[in-house]
Amino acid sequence: MDLATRYSHAEVEARWYEHWERSGYFRSVPDEREPFTIVIPPPNVTGVLHMGHMLNNSIQDILIRKARLDGKNACWVPGTDHASIATEAKVVRWLRDEKKLRKADLTREQFLEYAYQWKEKYGGIILQQLRRLGASCDWTRTAFTMDKGYYEDCISVFVDLYRKGKLYRGLRMVNWDPEAKTVLSNEEVIYQTETSQLYHIKYPLVDQKAADSVTSGIVIATQRPETIFADVAIAVNPKDPRYQHLIGKSVRIPLINRHIPVIADEYVDMEFGTGALKITPAHDPNDYEIGQRHQLPIIDILTDDAKLNERCEYPPLIGLDRFEARKRMRGLLEAEGYLVKLEDYTTNIGRSERTHAVVEPKLSLQWFVRMSELGAPALKAVLNREVRFYPENFQNLYRNWMENLRDWCISRQLWWGQRIPAWYLRSEPLNEETHIFVATSAEEALEQARQVTENPQLTLDDLRQDEDVLDTWASSWLWPISVFDGFRKPNGEIRYYYPTSVLVTGWDIIFFWVARMIMAGYEFRGQKPFEAVYFTGMVRDKQRRKMSKSLGNSPDALKLLDDYGADGVRYGLMSSAAAGNDILFDEKLCENGRNFCNKLWNALRLIKSWHVVELPEEESIQCRNALAVEWMRAKFSQVLQSIEADFANFRLSEALLTLYSFIWGDFCSWYLEIIKPGFEKPIDRATYEATLDLFGELMVALHPFMPFITEEIWHRLRERAPGQDCIVQRYPKPSAFDPILVEQIETAKALVTRLREVRNEYHIKPREALSVWVEDSPSSRALFSRNGLAELVCKLAVLSRLERCDAEPAGTKSFLSGTEKYFVEIHQQVDYEAERAKVKQELEYQRGFLKSIEAKLANERFISSAPAAVVENERKKRADALARIQILEETLAKLPA
């Protein structure tokens, strides 16, 4: 076989993915095996693959592939989220740019038709891209939150919650996005510190004479001077001595001269601004509360797109955008002498997560889910670890939120989404409806209406359906149930797949999504939606910024896959991704992954270049190789044990790094070097076959992490029958092994390293064979009685002889390795001065070490409190130290002065 010295991933990856998919390996149907289920966090249908997706989906794929190799029925359900607000914004832009259409000119039906067109054409690209990464999803199950069945589930859940009294329509202060013209949930508002200006504005007292009206009055501080037209009072703290005399009096609003009262309210912070607060119930949540307490009117001066309306009573500003109006207010107030002071000010401004528009508090009639009852079981489930979080400390974040739940606003003023199944009587004015009919269909609603109104003559034309759609999260919270058709067929396959095994998601959507899925699980299924949640960190750049498209700091995911291969990228992401910790992404990590692929590839090339004969030429080679094979088997078992433990605790990066260092270090650097035949020499069949088997098992063990190259090598190692693919093998199991053997080989490795060091020190050529002796002792006899061990050392350290001796042979230099003393033949001049210094230094260290051990052992409380094994270990350490000290002392004594 002729193989290139470098592994090239491009052709290999495409070929194997296609083969796996065609072979049906990703497909899952319920059977008698134990299920292992993951539902993908559905990416937005508008999404394109970015670093976060790659991390998240690599983890899911690793877990799914591992489960498959463990013989479980692995089922990974893919799909996309309709992402109402994000997608609607995209469709609106597309219509404007491509079709020269404005949303306002379309009917709801026309718009939705275009939206589906857009979705068919551009949506779901990301699912194709996930294949490049190697994601072994069951594509036949691909779901979408706007699929017909899914849509119906959302509607029936709405009706169900309404009937149970867990859903209501109410007038509340909500977050309004004036650009998207929709309400937002609290979680969709992002607060950022921004600089603005604080206007100090004087409101003149009403009973003052016109002449000095501007000089006396009350000064308030506001960031939003344009909202003074919506003011209904000025509030001061009742304890504030500065304003006692004004409480109960009236002031005039500048420019429009409307009279408003001065009231007292505890809420007012005497320290802030001037200690006097303008009350604008329509445009501030706190003011709204105060207004309610004092039964003040509400004056809403803004339109849905945040322009001043006629209710502001000041014609020059009507129709202007709020920010434009604010700008003009400065000149207007100044001109009339109302502006007392202007100061710079930093504050938290809330912006829409999607449109980045400054969010406007707005009083609005919306649908809310009552969270108190839904939250209780969901909180309990996490606290008592029925649903386990990895890492566990996300419990704290979760609890903090769950204990302060506020009702969830689930209506959105959009068209792209599940339309709210509530009907009103056309005879009642908009937003003042007294009758609400919630039903799964218009006909059902009509039936209700006829009964309630006792008017059998009502027709569908007398009803009007709510114009709003559901918040996207009010559909995706049903994901783990709905993708298995759990609402319509509660006893179907969902009984097999649910609860799912693990959810893998970023911690940033713990409230948006994770918490709500847990609530939905208990509410609609009486059961948790998943056994465990694996929280991934955020992928950040080297400056710790979250990677985002708007910052342009995210590497092109597809280019990374092109450059390093999916295996390389997966390695790079995983090697630095302990659960929950943010990762600072560096392309260098992918380079490591690519290099690892190349290493594997070259190990294959080496093995495939060997000529095989039935028996080795010499017996010494046979026992050396046999020892190497035995050692590899033992060490591999040890490694597998630790990997199983890592998987059980979702310590995936640990598992990967363990495998990496076992393969690169133990397998390539040590094992292959031990068994590698000399130039143009053959290898014996037994060793060869054992090596192929071992390499194959290593590929299965590594497969979940790096699926493509492992499949490729698996097939190149041996001829495989159809269906004998790496992806469907059984994961290797650890077996009992001899820990003493593993330890002895470690001792031998340390000796080889020490000998190489000596070589470096004396500039001895790597191929120049050396003669070495080991001082006779019970421990050295024990070590070298291991069959093949001396041969192994000779091969790796390039020795011509390794023999026992009683006395120091002439012309040698001695050194210590482990607790043994060795002599190596040296023809070069030895610098005895330096040698003495080194030995002395080592001796000093060993004596200090011994002293600390002895102090420990002399302590009775240590002997009595520490576990026996720990005490025993200390005794062994003492014995070893004593042995070493003795050898070092002898060495020092014999060194020429």
Added chain:
RNA sequence: GGGCGCAUAGCUCAGUCGGUUCAGAGCACCUGCCUUACAAGCAGGGGGUCGUAGGUUCGAAUCCUUCUGCGCCCA
């Protein structure tokens, strides 16, 4: 204002139950090698008072408290 978290080598981070010669990995750095699988490589090496000050313990990077410096979430 309320809450959570972090601080370990030049950089990025592991370190599970408090106990091994346990202070580790990768990158970077230094020395020597184009050795017959791999220079995307091989062999070797230097480098950290585990942020600070206390405490608990026979024993602390690990548990508790203080301070300092960062980060995040909620309001």
